Amino acid sequence: MSDVAVAPARPRRRSLWSRFSAKSPVVLALLALVLGFLIGALVIIFSTSAVLDAWRGIFHSWDGLFHALNVTFNNVGAAYRDMFTGSVVDPPQFWHSLTTGKQWDYSLTPISETCTYATPLIIASIAVGIAFQTGVFNIGANGQAIMGGIAGAAAGSLVQLPAIIHIPFTLLAGVIGGLVIGAIPGLLKAYTGAHEVIVTLMLNYVIAFFLIFALLSTALQQPFQSNDISRTMHSSAQLAPLFGTASGLRVSYGVFIAAAVVIFAWWLLDRSSIGFDFRVTGANPHAARASGINARRVVVLVFLVSGGLAGLAGVVQVASTTHYIDGNFLIGNAGIGFTAITVALLGRNRPMGIVWGSLLFAALGVGGRQMQAATGIPLDLATIIQSVVVLFVASPVLVKEIFRLRSSAASGIQLATQGWGS
Numbered sequence: 560m561s562d563v564a565v566a567p568a569r570p571r572r573r574s575l576w577s578r579f580s581a582k583s584p585v586v587l588a589l590l591a592l593v594l595g596f597l598i599g600a601l602v603i604i605f606s607t608s609a610v611l612d613a614w615r616g617i618f619h620s621w622d623g624l625f626h627a628l629n630v631t632f633n634n635v636g637a638a639y640r641d642m643f644t645g646s647v648v649d650p651p652q653f654w655h656s657l658t659t660g661k662q663w664d665y666s667l668t669p670i671s672e673t674c675t676y677a678t679p680l681i682i683a684s685i686a687v688g689i690a691f692q693t694g695v696f697n698i699g700a701n702g703q704a705i706m707g708g709i710a711g712a713a714a715g716s717l718v719q720l721p722a723i724i725h726i727p728f729t730l731l732a733g734v735i736g737g738l739v740i741g742a743i744p745g746l747l748k749a750y751t752g753a754h755e756v757i758v759t760l761m762l763n764y765v766i767a768f769f770l771i772f773a774l775l776s777t778a779l780q781q782p783f784q785s786n787d788i789s790r791t792m793h794s795s796a797q798l799a800p801l802f803g804t805a806s807g808l809r810v811s812y813g814v815f816i817a818a819a820v821v822i823f824a825w826w827l828l829d830r831s832s833i834g835f836d837f838r839v840t841g842a843n844p845h846a847a848r849a850s851g852i853n854a855r856r857v858v859v860l861v862f863l864v865s866g867g868l869a870g871l872a873g874v875v876q877v878a879s880t881t882h883y884i885d886g887n888f889l890i891g892n893a894g895i896g897f898t899a900i901t902v903a904l905l906g907r908n909r910p911m912g913i914v915w916g917s918l919l920f921a922a923l924g925v926g927g928r929q930m931q932a933a934t935g936i937p938l939d940l941a942t943i944i945q946s947v948v949v950l951f952v953a954s955p956v957l958v959k960e961i962f963r964l965r966s967s968a969a970s971g972i973q974l975a976t977q978g979w980g981s
Contacts, residue, residue: 584907590958591951592919599944600635603936607634638936645929646673646922664807669925671808677921678810679704679876681817683899684917685824686737686868688908692828693861694841699744699759700869701896702766703737705889707870708877709770710736712789712884713779715796715877722795726878729796730816733874734867740766741866742859749855755862763896771886787886798878811879820868824910827864837861869896901949920945 604610613630617623644650646669656666683700690697714732715725740762747753773779774787781788798811828834840847840857848854872895877884889895902920906912927941951958958964 587955587958588952591948594951595944595948598947603635603638610634638930638934641930641933642926645669646926671810672925673921674810677917678813678817679872680895681917682820683869683872683895684902684913685820686865687899688903688913690861690865691908692841693837695861696756697865698756699762700899701894702763703740703866703869704873704896705766705770706740707733707737707873708884708888709773711874712877715792716790725795733870737870738863738867741862745859745862749858789884792882797882813875813879821910905949905952
């Protein structure tokens with residue numbers, strides 16, 4: 560009997576979509592966003608009395624089910640529509656401005672507010688992302704941003720200079736303020752082995768109390784005031800609105816500073832020798848030391864860069880919006896330094912990913928306020944969506960399982976085990 564060659568079983572062919580989507584971090588992030596909005600819709604359904612009442616009465620009439628579905632879609636749609644029109648654009652209003660040339664201030668206000676909120680968030684998130692790329696956990700970006708705001712407010716209100724000099728001087732003061740605070744955990748980690756998470760986290764509290772001291776016991780306090788409020792920055796130190804004060808649009812020239820920071824971060828991480836040392840140290844500290852990279856130098860430098868950028872975010876926040884600081888500056892829910900940690904994770908610590916993540920978080924925050932005003936749905940819904948999106952972005956294997964995206968076992972394990980610096 561002659562041997563019969565048996566052809567090996569052909570592997571099951573996967574579609575181009577499945578092969579691409581299983582590997583693309585962009586697609587995985589978009590799918591995480593979809594899941595976030597789906598869970599947000601469930602929260603709306605189970606927390607809106609009108610929707611629950613409609614579902615309780617589905618058996619009271621022959622069209623009860625259709626009525627319940629209609630009420631559900633109307634409430635969910637209204638919430639997300641108001642979130643979109645409040646943060647991006649209201650299409651009817653935009654069309655009216657486009658055809659008549661009038662009321663452009665109303666049409667552009669939503670996107671202006673989103674960009675205003677996103678500008679310092681981009682800078683702070685890149686500060687955190689650069690540290691994470693190096694394998695360093697800078698949890699103190701909020702304190703560094705507060706110190707940058709303090710130094711910037713002092714430079715902008717206590718000194719009189721021409722605008723062409725005053726603005727760079729104010730921004731530089733903010734950078735130095737954040738840089739000095741960033742140097743503390745850097746030096747402690749490099750030369751004593753102190754854990755940067757504990758040091759940076761505790762420094763946030765130290766700087767928060769220093770803020771109160773600076774506003775109540777120094778020349779920075781507003782004259783003839785007993786409250787914790789600073790002097791107002793001179794107009795020569797302010798980042799003016801991009802479309803002029805008369806337009807009512809708050810988006811300022813700070814967007815160009817944020818763009819410059821994005822370009823700087825791209826050059827630093829991908830084109831400079833220092834950035835190469837950062838990335839190698841973050842990917843494999845043992846290999847970095849074996850190749851002659853000075854680990855102490857890298858740790859100190861990355862904290863200086865990260866702290867300086869966080870301080871820049873703080874001063875841009877002040878110079879673009881209120882032009883003064885008070886005792887609640889970047890404290891609590893307004894702390895962009897803490898939001899920056901989640902945005903850096905969402906953007907996978909890459910500059911352009913951080914830009915899109917910052918715009919998303921800004922849009923959810925700004926649009927959430929419009930949604931709450933129009934529908935009564937709490938602003939906390941936006942926070943829920945943000946949290947769910949970050950959860951799924953941090954768990955790409957879970958997203959693949961939900962959407963049945965298959966990839967090789969090796970790549971799945973790699974994605975599941977990558978750290979902050981990946």
